[in-house]
Amino acid sequence: MAVTLKINGASQTVPAEPDTPLLYVLRNDLELNGAKFGCGLAQCGACTVLVDGKAVRSCVTDIGSLAGAEITTLEGLGTADKPHALQSAFIGEQAAQCGYCINGMIMSAKALLDRNPRPSESDVRQALAANLCRCGTHNRIIRAVLRAANEMGRT
Amino acid sequence: MTISINRRAFAKGFGGIVLAFTLDPALAQQQKQLPGSLNGNRLLDAWIRINSDGSATVFTGKVELGQGIVTALAQIAAEELDLPLARVRIVSGDTGRTPNEGQTAGSQSIENSGTALRLAAAEVRAILLGLAAAKLEAAADTLTVADGVINAPTGKTIGYGELSAAADLHREATATVRPKLAGQHKIVGQPIARFDIPGKVTGKASYVQDLRLPGMVHGRVVRPPRYGSTLEAVDEAKARAIPGVIAVVRDGSFLGVVAEREEQAVKARVALAESAKWRLGPELPDPANIFAHLKSLPTKVEVIGVKQAPLLAGAPKVLEATYTRPYMAHASIGPSAAVAEFKDDKLTVWTHSQGVFPLRAEISKTMKLPPASVRCIHTEGSGCYGHNGADDVALDAALLARAVPGKPVRLPWMRDDEFAWEPYGPAMSMQAKASLDGEGRIVDWNYEVWSNSHSTRPESTTGANVLAAWYLAEPGKMGPPTSPPQPAGGGDRNSIPLYDFPNQRVVHHFIQDMPIRVSALRTLGAYANVFAAESFMDELALAAGADPVAFRLAHMKDPRARAVIEKVAQLAGWKAGEKGDGTRGRGIGFAKYKNLACYVAVVAEVEIDRKEGNVCVCRAWCATDAGLVINPDGLIGQIEGGIIQSASWTLHEEVKFSTQGILSRDWSNYPILTMPEAPQIAISLINRPTERSLGAGEGSQGPTVAAIANAFVNATGKRIRDLPFHPERVKAALA
Numbered sequence: 001m002a003v004t005l006k007i008n009g010a011s012q013t014v015p016a017e018p019d020t021p022l023l024y025v026l027r028n029d030l031e032l033n034g035a036k037f038g039c040g041l042a043q044c045g046a047c048t049v050l051v052d053g054k055a056v057r058s059c060v061t062d063i064g065s066l067a068g069a070e071i072t073t074l075e076g077l078g079t080a081d082k083p084h085a086l087q088s089a090f091i092g093e094q095a096a097q098c099g100y101c102i103n104g105m106i107m108s109a110k111a112l113l114d115r116n117p118r119p120s121e122s123d124v125r126q127a128l129a130a131n132l133c134r135c136g137t138h139n140r141i142i143r144a145v146l147r148a149a150n151e152m153g154r155t
Numbered sequence: 156m157t158i159s160i161n162r163r164a165f166a167k168g169f170g171g172i173v174l175a176f177t178l179d180p181a182l183a184q185q186q187k188q189l190p191g192s193l194n195g196n197r198l199l200d201a202w203i204r205i206n207s208d209g210s211a212t213v214f215t216g217k218v219e220l221g222q223g224i225v226t227a228l229a230q231i232a233a234e235e236l237d238l239p240l241a242r243v244r245i246v247s248g249d250t251g252r253t254p255n256e257g258q259t260a261g262s263q264s265i266e267n268s269g270t271a272l273r274l275a276a277a278e279v280r281a282i283l284l285g286l287a288a289a290k291l292e293a294a295a296d297t298l299t300v301a302d303g304v305i306n307a308p309t310g311k312t313i314g315y316g317e318l319s320a321a322a323d324l325h326r327e328a329t330a331t332v333r334p335k336l337a338g339q340h341k342i343v344g345q346p347i348a349r350f351d352i353p354g355k356v357t358g359k360a361s362y363v364q365d366l367r368l369p370g371m372v373h374g375r376v377v378r379p380p381r382y383g384s385t386l387e388a389v390d391e392a393k394a395r396a397i398p399g400v401i402a403v404v405r406d407g408s409f410l411g412v413v414a415e416r417e418e419q420a421v422k423a424r425v426a427l428a429e430s431a432k433w434r435l436g437p438e439l440p441d442p443a444n445i446f447a448h449l450k451s452l453p454t455k456v457e458v459i460g461v462k463q464a465p466l467l468a469g470a471p472k473v474l475e476a477t478y479t480r481p482y483m484a485h486a487s488i489g490p491s492a493a494v495a496e497f498k499d500d501k502l503t504v505w506t507h508s509q510g511v512f513p514l515r516a517e518i519s520k521t522m523k524l525p526p527a528s529v530r531c532i533h534t535e536g537s538g539c540y541g542h543n544g545a546d547d548v549a550l551d552a553a554l555l556a557r558a559v560p561g562k563p564v565r566l567p568w569m570r571d572d573e574f575a576w577e578p579y580g581p582a583m584s585m586q587a588k589a590s591l592d593g594e595g596r597i598v599d600w601n602y603e604v605w606s607n608s609h610s611t612r613p614e615s616t617t618g619a620n621v622l623a624a625w626y627l628a629e630p631g632k633m634g635p636p637t638s639p640p641q642p643a644g645g646g647d648r649n650s651i652p653l654y655d656f657p658n659q660r661v662v663h664h665f666i667q668d669m670p671i672r673v674s675a676l677r678t679l680g681a682y683a684n685v686f687a688a689e690s691f692m693d694e695l696a697l698a699a700g701a702d703p704v705a706f707r708l709a710h711m712k713d714p715r716a717r718a719v720i721e722k723v724a725q726l727a728g729w730k731a732g733e734k735g736d737g738t739r740g741r742g743i744g745f746a747k748y749k750n751l752a753c754y755v756a757v758v759a760e761v762e763i764d765r766k767e768g769n770v771c772v773c774r775a776w777c778a779t780d781a782g783l784v785i786n787p788d789g790l791i792g793q794i795e796g797g798i799i800q801s802a803s804w805t806l807h808e809e810v811k812f813s814t815q816g817i818l819s820r821d822w823s824n825y826p827i828l829t830m831p832e833a834p835q836i837a838i839s840l841i842n843r844p845t846e847r848s849l850g851a852g853e854g855s856q857g858p859t860v861a862a863i864a865n866a867f868v869n870a871t872g873k874r875i876r877d878l879p880f881h882p883e884r885v886k887a888a889l890a
């Protein structure tokens with residue numbers, strides 16, 4: 001079986017069954033490290049990607065359901081040399097301890113900023129309510145998202 | 156004694172600035188005690204090598220756990236070497252390459268590894284300068300170093316790289332070259348950005364979960380329904396029939412599977428679990444009376460921290476209280492994972508273990524391989540906060556890899572593997588009793604704590620200390636549990652008060668049997684002991700009619716302790732005697748972590764939803780004294796993380812179980828603090844450049860729980876003595 005997906009703007013065909021969770025295909029076939037396995041149960045947000053602009057849990061999204069959808073991963077936002085404003089803001093605020101949750105935080109924040117470019121602090125907290133962080137990096141994460149919103153608003 | 160000495164290697168004229176040797180009288184002895192981890196790893200080139208391009212490679216046995224330690228250690232080495240940070244490369248935690256520094260735990264890395272690196276780097280720099288003085292034909296006291304280039308007043312220069320071949324670093328460290336004074340620091344003390352963050356936020360391979368080796372295949376394991384169960388039968392053929400399955404691995408009651416693709420391994424795991432027949436192990440204790448049950452088990456009793464003065468005549472006011480904390484999980488966001496490869500009778504394991512050398516010892520023992528044939532390489536994982544499943548999954552992966560020689564196997568545990576099988580932080584109970592005299596001073600303090608072991612890490616006891624070893628056809632058995640001795644302590648960590656009480660007696664009841672698997676969780680016993688002791692201090696302050704801040708200061712002589720208490724009160728705008736209003740209140744908590752490390756005081760402000768029973772820790776203020784600060788931004792991050800994690804433990808966390816097994820198997824039955832719940836936090840660092848750096852990764856958890864508990868009383872007038880403060884408990888307290 002092979003399934004074709006549109007990921008970070010490019011069309012990709014992967015040798016996987018349609019019931020395969022997107023997360024495994026991203027990490028193994030496409031060697032994209034951004035999305036992380038945390039629970040496989042749509043509870044923690046570590047695996048978040050954007051599907052047609054919406055934050056989606058890739059651990060419970062079968063690739064068979066994604067025909068024609070635009071999938072964006074952390075890697076699709078920017079690179080270490082040309083980071084997205086959110087990635088720069090997370091570096092600027094040093095908003096990571098172990099960093100394992102950060103993919104989910106950035107991707108959920110991206111979805112938020114796309115629909116609400118000027119969020120309040122409480123908007124940010126609510127948008128990230130289903131993304132778990134165990135290291136206690138919460139406040140730096142919130143600051144990073146607000147900083148990115150600010151930066152993006154300026155340009 | 157501080158004298159300047161001349162050693163042949165350093166040639167003439169090598170004076171003042173560089174060569175102020177501190178000559179230890181013990182130097183004359185053959186094997187003198189060297190500071191920090193230098194003592195166990197005595198060769199300079201075990202720590203530092205100078206490369207021909209002028210850069211340095213620095214080796215540490217400590218590992219990155221998300222605490223920023225690699226960056227902090229690089230700062231120390233770069234500082235002493237006078238090299239820019241960018242030219243210092245760190246190799247950490249590799250049994251094939253780095254010093255053996257045991258576990259990365261107990262906030263000891265800066266103290267042990269940092270000390271070793273500081274002294275080794277200072278000595279290496281002196282050796283390089285000695286060589287340069289000869290080559291440049293200049294008096295050494297005229298030489299200056301900038302960015303790894305040594306300059307003579309004549310204008311001649313020579314780089315570290317050109318001296319690298321001549322520099323003999325394969326020699327025993329003497330620890331006699333004095334490191335820089337705090338006032339000379341250019342890199343230490345700076346808020347250096349962590350090296351690892353840009354990669355982590357852009358999807359660069361950063362974790363063992365991201366490791367992809369050529370020909371790699373995917374593993375999963377199947378664990379029994381509860382501890383001590385035996386696998387009686389399983390339909391291996393059914394699992395083998397799943398496309399992509401390469402091997403079903405069974406050894407006694409250890410069961411696992413290897414497949415070409417990850418999702419195939421996951422499907423095979425389900426098939427195996429469905430068909431497996433287990434003879435169940437012993438029932439778990441009844442959670443309804445777990446504390447009584449634990450207290451009924453055999454204990455080793457140790458009386459510690461005794462002070463005796465004549466008791467006052469008259470009838471002092473006596474108070475008594477009992478506190479508990481439940482089993483708590485490490486609950487790493489990413490389940491533990493490892494990659495293992497078995498090839499030509501050699502095993503390589505990529506692991507996020509906190510101690511690659513102890514892990515190697517356990518693996519070689521369990522798999523009957525000579526230690527020289529096993530290499531464990533640290534590769535970062537999700538944050539671990541103590542002894543989680545990291546070591547266990549490494550042995551699991553090794554067992555799977557042995558079944559498919561030549562194919563590297565990547566094995567990430569599933570969510571329930573981690574929750575149900577990790578060793579938890581033990582359930583504990585604490586009992587306090589104290590007397591107040593007529594002036595409201597504490598004249599007698601009695602404190603007892605009951606706890607299981609807080610360390611069943613690899614090599615911390617005799618026998619086998621990795622999960623799968625206990626389930627093999629030839630099973631290993633864990634030796635008797637141990638507890639780290641005072642002053643650091645285990646279950647009794649922070650049980651001896653830092654306050655000045657004329658009479659005190661502390662008893663540690665070390666419970667031997669472990670009906671539920673336990674080990675080291677961040678702070679060990681300190682979180683529970685500080686919760687109990689600092690709650691009790693507030694109970695006594697209330698009974699004495701005193702303000703909690705003033706009451707603490709009245710019993711505290713240690714000036715650094717007083718300073719953080721005073722600082723946090725000022726930061727929070729603490730008003731003596733301020734009463735809460737039924738829903739909102741403030742409280743304070745203080746501890747010097749382990750009575751040896753950083754001083755931390757926290758004020759918390761809570762808001763209580765009386766109807767729903769929800770407690771919000773809305774704001775927190777914190778003052779910290781961790782001696783000389785290496786990286787203030789990193790330190791603030793650690794302290795803040797500790798406050799938030801402690802708020803999470805305090806409000807939500809409890810491992811649920813029944814007599815039939817562990818019930819907390821995913822985030823729905825082990826909730827943690829979410830983003831909307833995170834407190835606003837203000838932190839003040841008291842930098843003490845002339846004091847030794849003190850570990851701070853675990854300093855704020857104890858003071859935070861106490862501050863929250865005390866704030867709850869300030870708000871409502873009711874005290875909760877059992878953790879966590881979940882809604883049912885809060886509603887019951889307020890009813």
Ligand code: FES
Binds near residue numbers: 037038059
């Ligand atoms: S891994 Fe997908 S939500 Fe946790």
Ligand code: FES
Binds near residue numbers: 102132136221538
């Ligand atoms: S930074 Fe470690 S889980 Fe969030």
